[in-house]
Amino acid sequence: MNDTTRLTIRPGGPADAPATLDMLDAAVAWMNARGNTEQWGTTPYSQKPGGVARVEKYMTDNAPFIAELDGRPVGTLVLDSGPSPHVPIAPADEPERYVRLLVSDRAHAGRGVGAALLAHAVEETRRAGVDLLRVDCWAGGGGELVAYYERNGFTPTDRFTADSWPGQVLARRVGDR
Numbered sequence: 298m299n300d301t302t303r304l305t306i307r308p309g310g311p312a313d314a315p316a317t318l319d320m321l322d323a324a325v326a327w328m329n330a331r332g333n334t335e336q337w338g339t340t341p342y343s344q345k346p347g348g349v350a351r352v353e354k355y356m357t358d359n360a361p362f363i364a365e366l367d368g369r370p371v372g373t374l375v376l377d378s379g380p381s382p383h384v385p386i387a388p389a390d391e392p393e394r395y396v397r398l399l400v401s402d403r404a405h406a407g408r409g410v411g412a413a414l415l416a417h418a419v420e421e422t423r424r425a426g427v428d429l430l431r432v433d434c435w436a437g438g439g440g441e442l443v444a445y446y447e448r449n450g451f452t453p454t455d456r457f458t459a460d461s462w463p464g465q466v467l468a469r470r471v472g473d474r
Contacts, residue, residue, distance in 0.1 A: 304410065306417045309361030309373065314353050316363075316370040318343045320400045321352070327403045335462075336435040336442075355398055362417055364401070364410050372401035374414035376421060384433050386455050386466055394422040396432035415449045419471045428472035433457075436465035443467070 309317075321342035329339055342348045355361055355375045364372035375398040379388045396418055401410040422430045432451060434442045443453060443465045451467035458464065 303366055304371070304413050305365050306362050306414065307365065309356055309363040309375075311353065311356045313361060313363050313370065313373065314349075314356045317352050317356070317361075317373040317398075317400065318349065320370075320373060320402050321348075323403045324400055327406075333438060335437050352398075359397060360421070362414065362421075364414050366405065366410075370402070371405045372399075372410040372414050374399050374418055376418055380431070380433060380466070383459055384464065384466070385457050385459060386433075389429055389431065391429055392427045393429040393431055394418065394425065394427050396430070399432070411445070412449055415446075419450070419469065422471045428470055430469045430471050431466060433464050433466045436463040 321337075325337050325339070325341055328334070328336055338345070342352075360376040362374045362376070363370050364374075374396065377395045377397045379393060379395050380386055381395075381397055396415070399411055399414060401414075418430055422428075430451075431454075432446060434446060436443055436456060446467045447453070449469075451469045453465055454468050455466040456464065457466065
């Protein structure tokens, strides 16, 4: 079932940090229950050193967007103007928007929340007059996350390793051509 017909997306802010942390904690537990302990580890995100501060910073210093279903937060997307410092890649040689965070409520997994947020990121990027939208993700496991972004219109570009964590940068052109 696709819930996106009732989904709304609004700008986020500091008050959305607790709901985003709850989604991140649930995502860690969900991945661990499926045997994935490499992507985000086994410690709940809210208990990781710097985890709470990072999410609070995202909600104040970046461009957060919250997907809501019937008034309840079910997803978070954070846009920035370039990659985070932990990603060992060069910034683009042109203006870009960069997806710093994408997480959805696991109770709504597979129902299009993430895809709706990515479509919103495309529109926000286009509205800003920028042609390039990039994201990085975990490239381990069977490559399912890379494939997810490919299904949402992104093309793999640079691979990287950060502290033995295999990563993939993907890009999407969003301009009207």
